[in-house]
Amino acid sequence: MPQWSPQTYLQFADERSRPFVDLLARVPGERRTIVDLGCGPGHLTALMRSRWPAAEIVGVDSxxxxxxxxxxxxxDPGARYVEGAIGEWFPDEPVDLIISNAAFQWVPAQLEIVPRLREHLTPGGVLAFQVPNNFRGPSHVLLRELAAADPYARYAEGAALSRGVTAATYLDLLAGPGWTVDAWETTYLHVLAGEDAVFGWMSGTGARPVLQALPDELRPQFVEEYRSVLREAYPRQPYGTVLPFPRVFVVVAQDVV
Known part of the structure; x- marks a missing residue:
């Protein structure tokens, strides 16, 4: 399990929060009890609070x-945060909304766990989430190729897996009698400021397991090689560095009879 850095993750807080705003816009109705799975540093609580002022919010992160x-x-006196793994933590009582922003891709058995989350919803409850689907992009392809090469492979094996799941896969998984599924994919063109911006983005998320798997004496060499190939794949423009980023969104609502 990698150690996560809130400071590094929040370096691009606006860009990382934008998909959550778009997800919230598609969640229907009033929600009084909310669980945020993979809540991170709690930076999205205020967005949920602005949408549902009276809700009780519980953030969960491993x-x-x-x-x-x-x-x-x-x-926020109506919010609290607890440590727990997505595949093992469940609310004591059913809740109106289970929501997750860019977390399920880290769960190895997510295709088994995600459908079970519906069992913890109140009648008319909603499961809403978004996950990255950029694992075929240069940032991840180059990461996997470099991690599989010598001298890094013996340390980084399995740390740079492709974790993408399509919107169609989630639709097939979650659609059925009693449930309405809204699934779609959006590609954001993030314009990132600063030197080696894509490396900065990746070091806070996708590349972090690889970087932490490497011994201290090899990490600087890996970082420099990875920075170099990322600069070539994502050339810096006068207005910033463009990072195309596909994301999958799913909103599953229980039908009210």
């Missing part, structure tokens, strides 16, 4: 660093 940041910086 990273103690993320939970510590969320708890320390939270000023």
């Amino acid at each position: 990273s103690p660093e993320m939970i510590a940041t969320a708890t320390a910086e939270n000023t």
Whole structure:
């Protein structure tokens, strides 16, 4: 399990939050009890609060660093944060909304776990989530190729897996009697500022397991090689570096009879 850095993750907070805003816009109705799975540093709580002012919000994340940041910086009396793994933590009672932003891709058995989350919804409840689907993009292809090469392969084996799931796969998985599924895919063109911006983005998320798997004496060499190939794949423009980023969105609503 990699250690996550809230500071590194939040370097591109606006770009990382944009898909969550788009997801919230498609969640129907009033929601009084909400679980945010993979809540990270709690930076999205305010967006949920603005949509549902009276809701009770529980954020869950497997990273103690993320939970510590969320708890320390939270000023919302109606929100709390708990440490727990997505595949193992469930609410004590059914809730109106289970929501997740860019977290299910880290769950190895997500295609078994995600459907079970519906069992923890109240009548008329909603499961809503978005996940990256950029694993065929240069940032991930180059990461996998470099991690599989010597001298890194012996340390980084299995750390740079492709975790993409299509919208159609989620639709087939979750559609059925009693459930309405809205599934779609959007590609964002993030314009990132700064030097080696794509590396900065990746070091906070997709590349982090590889970087932490490498021994201290090899990590600087890997970082420099990865930076170099990313610069070539994503040339910096006068207005910034463009990172195309496909994401899959799913909103599953229980039909009310």
